Amino acid sequence: MESSMQPALEELDRAECLRLIAPGGVGRVAFDDGEGPAVVPVNYAVDGESVLFRTSVSGRLNRSLLTAVTGGQVRAAFEVDSIDTATRSGWSVLLRGGAHRLSDEERDKAVRVDPWPGGDRDAWFRLTASDVSGRRLSPP
Template sequence: MSEHAQQRTLTGPRHPLARRMEAVERGEALRLLGSVPVGRVVFTQHALPAVRPVNHLVDGDNVIIRTHPGATLSAMTAPPGSPDVVVAYEADAIDPVTHLGWSVIVTGYAALVTDEEELAHYLQVLHPWVPEPMPYAIRIRPDLITGFRLLPADTSHVPNAGIP
């Protein structure tokens, strides 16, 4: 990736302070992803893109989400032995006032967690945000992890310009 593609500066009337976009490495992207509780899973439904907000946890390089039996993603990954489903997972933390923050996108393969011990562990540590039984866990195995930070172009004149 070229330096220009890795770091871009945004200016104009909607951006009173110049910004730059800086790529983050895979490990840092996973750390950032693990620092927030919710993201969006993107998959194909009836040959069209579908997006669902879900809470998650990061386990090593994998993203784990929970789902219920009637969910489209559950149906696509069941029964066990079905081919893995290509998905994207995105999470971010961008300040609405300063427009500074980060975004991470994981693209990979989703499959039901079928190992009983693993499933029991995920059901114990990852709690659904809706009062609905969610007896399934889905593991997203990343093939590609991309992340970037939105930073001030010049922090020397911006007080408290640091971001998490």
């Protein structure tokens, strides 16, 4: 028997998911780095139904998401959440789709992404969501 004092879990629609992540901030990119699944935190900005993020040209994320095919994309996922452990509430949003490195022209037109870490972050990527899902846990 489930207690009415338990938090309620609800599935979020695409519009609500995109609204929750719209302010940008910090999220996690999930990808295959050649040795298996990897997850890396990044600063991001939202542009429509895509997220943009920057990384180091010499970094593992850049090397893993590069493709030799012009206009090609690499399958990846992007996750953002907000959790309040005191109230046992929060939400989580997952975008899955294709990521590609932005050309200089695309980068010049892109929304601004300000990475927190120092150093060069000259590899800009766009992950375009083909699938968006999310859940919210609300206090009773």
